[in-house]
Structure formats: C-alpha cells, structure tokens
Amino acid sequence: MFIRFITTGGTIDKVYFDALSQFEVGDSPVRQILTEALVEIDYDIVPLLQKDSLEISAADRQKIHDYVASDDAERFVITHGTDTMPETAEILSDLPGRTIVLTGALTPARFRTTDAVFNIGMAVAAVQAASPGVYIAMSGQVFRGDEVRKNRDENRFESTL
Amino acid sequence: MFIRFITTGGTIDKVYFDALSQFEVGDSPVRQILTEALVEIDYDIVPLLQKDSLEISAADRQKIHDYVASDDAERFVITHGTDTMPETAEILSDLPGRTIVLTGALTPARFRTTDAVFNIGMAVAAVQAASPGVYIAMSGQVFRGDEVRKNRDENRFESTL
Amino acid sequence: MFIRFITTGGTIDKVYFDALSQFEVGDSPVRQILTEALVEIDYDIVPLLQKDSLEISAADRQKIHDYVASDDAERFVITHGTDTMPETAEILSDLPGRTIVLTGALTPARFRTTDAVFNIGMAVAAVQAASPGVYIAMSGQVFRGDEVRKNRDENRFESTL
Amino acid sequence: MFIRFITTGGTIDKVYFDALSQFEVGDSPVRQILTEALVEIDYDIVPLLQKDSLEISAADRQKIHDYVASDDAERFVITHGTDTMPETAEILSDLPGRTIVLTGALTPARFRTTDAVFNIGMAVAAVQAASPGVYIAMSGQVFRGDEVRKNRDENRFESTL
Numbered sequence: 001m002f003i004r005f006i007t008t009g010g011t012i013d014k015v016y017f018d019a020l021s022q023f024e025v026g027d028s029p030v031r032q033i034l035t036e037a038l039v040e041i042d043y044d045i046v047p048l049l050q051k052d053s054l055e056i057s058a059a060d061r062q063k064i065h066d067y068v069a070s071d072d073a074e075r076f077v078i079t080h081g082t083d084t085m086p087e088t089a090e091i092l093s094d095l096p097g098r099t100i101v102l103t104g105a106l107t108p109a110r111f112r113t114t115d116a117v118f119n120i121g122m123a124v125a126a127v128q129a130a131s132p133g134v135y136i137a138m139s140g141q142v143f144r145g146d147e148v149r150k151n152r153d154e155n156r157f158e159s160t161l
Numbered sequence: 162m163f164i165r166f167i168t169t170g171g172t173i174d175k176v177y178f179d180a181l182s183q184f185e186v187g188d189s190p191v192r193q194i195l196t197e198a199l200v201e202i203d204y205d206i207v208p209l210l211q212k213d214s215l216e217i218s219a220a221d222r223q224k225i226h227d228y229v230a231s232d233d234a235e236r237f238v239i240t241h242g243t244d245t246m247p248e249t250a251e252i253l254s255d256l257p258g259r260t261i262v263l264t265g266a267l268t269p270a271r272f273r274t275t276d277a278v279f280n281i282g283m284a285v286a287a288v289q290a291a292s293p294g295v296y297i298a299m300s301g302q303v304f305r306g307d308e309v310r311k312n313r314d315e316n317r318f319e320s321t322l
Numbered sequence: 323m324f325i326r327f328i329t330t331g332g333t334i335d336k337v338y339f340d341a342l343s344q345f346e347v348g349d350s351p352v353r354q355i356l357t358e359a360l361v362e363i364d365y366d367i368v369p370l371l372q373k374d375s376l377e378i379s380a381a382d383r384q385k386i387h388d389y390v391a392s393d394d395a396e397r398f399v400i401t402h403g404t405d406t407m408p409e410t411a412e413i414l415s416d417l418p419g420r421t422i423v424l425t426g427a428l429t430p431a432r433f434r435t436t437d438a439v440f441n442i443g444m445a446v447a448a449v450q451a452a453s454p455g456v457y458i459a460m461s462g463q464v465f466r467g468d469e470v471r472k473n474r475d476e477n478r479f480e481s482t483l
Numbered sequence: 484m485f486i487r488f489i490t491t492g493g494t495i496d497k498v499y500f501d502a503l504s505q506f507e508v509g510d511s512p513v514r515q516i517l518t519e520a521l522v523e524i525d526y527d528i529v530p531l532l533q534k535d536s537l538e539i540s541a542a543d544r545q546k547i548h549d550y551v552a553s554d555d556a557e558r559f560v561i562t563h564g565t566d567t568m569p570e571t572a573e574i575l576s577d578l579p580g581r582t583i584v585l586t587g588a589l590t591p592a593r594f595r596t597t598d599a600v601f602n603i604g605m606a607v608a609a610v611q612a613a614s615p616g617v618y619i620a621m622s623g624q625v626f627r628g629d630e631v632r633k634n635r636d637e638n639r640f641e642s643t644l
Contacts, residue, residue, distance in 0.1 A: 016336070016345065016433065023336075023345035038458055107338060108338055110433050126447055144347070
C-alpha cells in the first residue's frame with residue numbers, strides 16, 4: 001500500500017500572516033494531519049502548486065496531469081481548492097489504471113474547526129477501497145469526478161445526477 | 162445515500178471527570194465530528210453500548226449483530242474500542258448485503274490531537290466505496306475484517322496476511 | 323467582581339468566508355473563550371466595533387473612550403486589533419478610577435493554534451490584580467499602556483523603556 | 484522580567500495511555516502553551532513533581548517550599564492539581580518578597596476544550612501585576628491564597644470571604 005499525495009493549494013492550505021493582515025496559501029498541513037492520525041501506510045507528499053483554485057490555469061492543470069501520468073504510483077490523493085476541483089478531476093479522467101481522489105476543505109486546516117482532517121481521512125480510505133478512476137471526496141461523500149459540482153451558494157458539493 | 166452509525170464506547174468516547182479524577186466512556190462525539198466536517202449525507206446515530214472494548218461480552222456482541230441484522234440500512238459505521246474490534250468484525254461477517262465499517266480511536270476524540278476525526282472520515286468513505294462486507298478502518302488503512310489485528314505493543318492495527 | 327468586555331474587531335475576531343475566499347472580522351470569540359475557561363465571575367460583553375485596527379478612526383476611538391467614560395464598571399477588558407492598540411490605550415489614559423486592559427491576538431482565535439485564549443486569560447487577571455490605569459497584555463507581558471509598542475517586523479509587543 | 488515555572492502534576496498534565504487504557508500524569512504542557520501564546524518574556528520551567536494533588540504529601544509540599552525559598556527568582560507560577568492547591572498555597576505563605584501564583588486545570592490541557600491555556604495566561608499576568616504574596620488563579624479569578632477553596636460539587640474555585 002503506497003499513496004502519493006499531491007498538494008496544490010486552496011483553502012485547506014491557508015495560513016494567516018499577521019504582518020500583512022492577510023490570509024494566503026501556505027505550506028500544506030497534510031503531513032501533520034497524517035502524523036496526528038497515526039497513519040502507518042507508506043506515503044509521499046509532493047507540493048506541486050500553491051494556488052487558490054480559481055487561479056489554477058490550464059497549464060497548471062496540465063502539470064498535475066503530467067505528474068500523475070509519469071508517476072508509477074497507483075493511488076493518488078490530490079488536495080486542491082474547491083472552486084475548480086471538478087475541472088481538475090475531468091482532465092485526469094483519461095489516465096487508466098490509477099485511483100485518484102481529490103479533496104480539500106471549505107474551512108482552512110489550521111482552524112480549530114475544519115473539515116480538512118475528515119476529508120483527508122475520506123480520501124485516504126476512498127483511494128484504497130474504490131476501483132480505478134477519479135473521485136472527489138467532499139461534504140461527507142465520495143463522488144465520481146464527473147458527477148459532482150460545488151454549490152457555491154450552499155457552500156457544499158452535490159451530485160449532478 | 163444513508164449511513165447508520167452505531168456507537169459502542171471505547172477510547173473514542175472517553176471523557177474526563179475531574180470530580181472523580183477519572184477518565185470514563187461518555188457520550189459519543191460522532192455527531193459533532195460529522196457536523197464540523199460539513200457532512201451533507203443522510204445519517205442516523207444509534208448509541209447502543211458505552212463500554213471499553215475489553216468489557217464487551219458475547220451477549221453485547223450478539224446485541225450489535227442483531228441490531229444490524231434487523232435494520233434495513235445497507236451501510237453501517239460502528240465506533241468501537243480498539244482491543245476487541247476484530248472479534249466484533251468476525252461476528253458480523255455472516256450478514257450479507259451490507260457494508261459494515263468498524264472504526265475507533267487510539268486517542269480520545271476530545272483530545273486536541275486525536276485520530277478520531279480522521280478515522281471517522283475513513284469509515285464514512287469506505288462504507289460508500291467498498292463492496293458489501295465487513296471492514297476495519299484504523300491506522301490509515303482499510304482492512305478486511307478477517308485480515309487485521311491490533312498490535313498492542315506498537316499501538317497500531319496491522320494486516321495478518 | 324464584575325468585568326466589562328468591549329470587543330472592537332482585529333485579528334482576534336477574524337473569520338474565514340469560503341464563499342468569498344476572504345478572511346474578515348466576524349463575531350467575537352470572547353464568550354466562547356470565557357465559557358471554555360470555566361470562568362465564574364460576573365461579566366458582560368459589548369460588541370462596539372468590528373474593524374481591523376488600521377481602520378479604526380479618531381471618531382471610533384472617541385466612541386470607545388465615551389463608552390468607558392459613561393459606564394459605571396471599574397474593570398474593562400477591551401479586545402482590539404494589534405496595530406493601533408497603543409493609540410487606543412493613550413486616548414483612554416485620562417479616565418481615572420478604572421482599570422482598563424487592552425488585548426488581542428497575533429493569530430485569529432478560531433485557529434487551532436492561537437495566542438487569543440492565553441491573552442484573554444492575561445487580561446482577565448491583570449484587570450483584577452493591577453491598580454487603576456491602562457494596560458496592554460500581549461506577548462506574555464502586562465505593559466503599561468504608555469510604555470509599549472508593536473514591533474511589526476518581529477510580530478511582537480515590546481517595552482519602549 | 485523573569486518567571487520561574489514549577490510543575491507538580493495534576494489534571495493539567497494528564498495524558499491518556501491507550502496501551503493501558505489509563506489516564507495518568509505525564510509531561511507538563513506548559514512549554515507548549517507558552518510557545519503557542521507567543522510569549523516573549525524570559526522564563527524557565529522546573530518539573531518538580533508528577534502527582535495528582537491528593538497524592539502530594541507533606542514532604543512533597545516541603546520540597547516545593549524549599550525550592551522556592553532557595554531560588555533567587557522573584558516571580559513563580561506553580562502548576563498544581565486542584566484538590567489541594569490551597570494547602571500548598573498556605574505552606575508558601577511564609578516566603579516574603581516573592582510573588583507566587585498557583586494554577587492548574589479542571590480539564591486536561593491536552594483536551595481540545597480545556598481551561599489550562601486561559602489559566603496559565605491568568606497566572607502569567609497575575610505574577611507580573613500583583614504585589615508580593617501567594618495567589619491562586621482559577622475559575623477566571625485571582626484569589627489570595629488564604630481566601631479560596633475548591634467547591635468540589637460545583638467543580639469550581641470560590642472565595643471563602
């Protein structure tokens with residue numbers, strides 16, 4: 001069992017900088033989350049991007065795609081901003097033989113109350129239990145990547161079926 | 162998508178009582194964990210037992226079995242003390258057509274640092290993504306219920322294969 | 323023992339709004355902090371402003387001054403953004419017979435790791451133990467209001483003596 | 484400004500050991516609390532005892548007394564179990580020229596919800612702001628050491644006046 005984690009930014013990675021009174025994408029909290037969860041599987045974390053998902057360009061998405069395509073791992077968890085997560089899921093859908101789960105957070109992982117830890121837990125289980133394909137694990141649900149959208153008004157993910 | 166949660170006690174539910182200077186099984190934190198995780202699926206939580214798993218008797222296990230057998234849900238997440246989690250998994254293995262995931266925590270959910278939130282996240286995803294059967298989600302891994310043991314010395318779950 | 327809390331905004335009150343991908347001043351966490359701290363004293367919380375301290379105007383400061391001047395309480399804890407906390411301390415220095423402690427946070431109270439809880443604890447103790455006057459409780463220290471500045475480069479409060 | 488912290492055990496230091504299913508006094512969280520609170524003062528932490536306060540003997544109390552008597556610091560914060568905190572305050576009352584604040588927690592510091600951080604904040608401020616003497620900072624209040632008791636039924640500290 002080996003899982004490749006790829007971090008790309010988004011709310012899950014947001015950090016507050018008092019010196020600037022700003023709240024920006026910072027280092028990913030994935031390693032700390034896995035350590036605190038007493039995870040014993042083999043894994044590696046690749047910080048590929050540090051962007052809000054609305055700023056992820058077509059070239060960025062291609063970069064994610066090419067990284068996964070050239071990697072010999074079979075299981076990938078990709079943390080990603082929520083606004084364009086389905087778009088990134090779509091571009092990864094032509095990669096056979098891999099189980100890819102995208103997840104992120106609606107509230108920053110560094111908050112005392114956050115969905116980040118739960119969502120990473122969902123992604124880690126889904127990437128082991130699901131058949132090859134692309135999935136999005138958010139709002140307590142494991143969606144197929146092509147059957148989900150973010151409902152911004154309600155601040156949740158929901159099925160398009 | 163409907164998930165029945167059944168809580169039975171164990172470390173995940175432990176509460177500290179200063180008046181007694183004791184640390185005992187209390188109310189389950191499952192509802193709060195699901196609320197903070199912004200879970201949007203339908204679910205129900207049944208508090209069936211409040212016991213350390215070493216105190217769960219054969220009659221208690223039969224009670225869990227009979228509850229699941231008589232329930233019309235298809236997906237069950239059972240929170241349970243870690244020491245005898247595999248024994249309870251075994252007794253549930255004769256119930257066809259259901260996906261059952263047992264999970265718990267090595268550190269109480271009320272601690273600032275705990276594996277409980279991540280583990281519940283894993284269980285929620287596994288119960289959706291896995292085919293019918295009995296599973297244990299602990300230590301970052303989704304095990305088949307008959308292929309896992311707790312290594313008490315190392316304080317982790319590991320495969321028996 | 324009665325303490326009047328006045329909240330004015332600042333980092334201590336910052337909330338993240340995913341819908342906007344913004345981080346803005348929200349409701350004050352002071353009540354929750356006092357509740358979790360098992361505080362048994364009598365107190366009241368007045369939300370007077372919701373502003374970053376760089377946005378606090380002379381009129382705002384006068385409003386704080388006038389509120390304290392017209393109130394019959396003797397002990398005040400004022401939560402405030404850190405950048406102009408000394409300016410507000412100065413304007414309050416002409417109010418005799420009151421013990422006034424300003425505090426805030428360098429990291430939002432809603433973060434998992436924050437100085438907010440500790441700082442509110444400091445302020446609550448200082449307002450009881452100190453003689454009448456104006457104080458700033460930050461960076462682990464209780465400063466006289468006219469003997470302290472924020473060192474923005476080092477992100478801490480320090481004595482001007 | 485220098486503060487000597489002395490840790491003696493009690494609920495504030497409690498740790499959960501899953502291997503034993505027990506909850507015992509462990510390493511003190513004081514250093515982590517001060518670090519997260521962005522404290523900039525000079526301090527030192529001396530782990531003198533690791534005991535529930537009901538197990539603190541007359542000899543233990545004498546040991547605390549002698550440590551403080553022989554130390555050249557002027558400000559002391561002593562973390563202590565809550566049940567016999569007033570007894571330890573009493574034995575320290577014959578040490579002139581020092582400001583000594585005892586504090587602790589009704590809920591372990593490692594819990595997600597705890598009074599420990601707030602109480603340490605209170606103690607750090609009280610030891611700076613109060614005149615020499617012995618104090619207890621608990622339940623949101625700074626008490627004189629000889630004017631306070633723990634009300635075990637209500638699980639709080641209250642004045643004896």
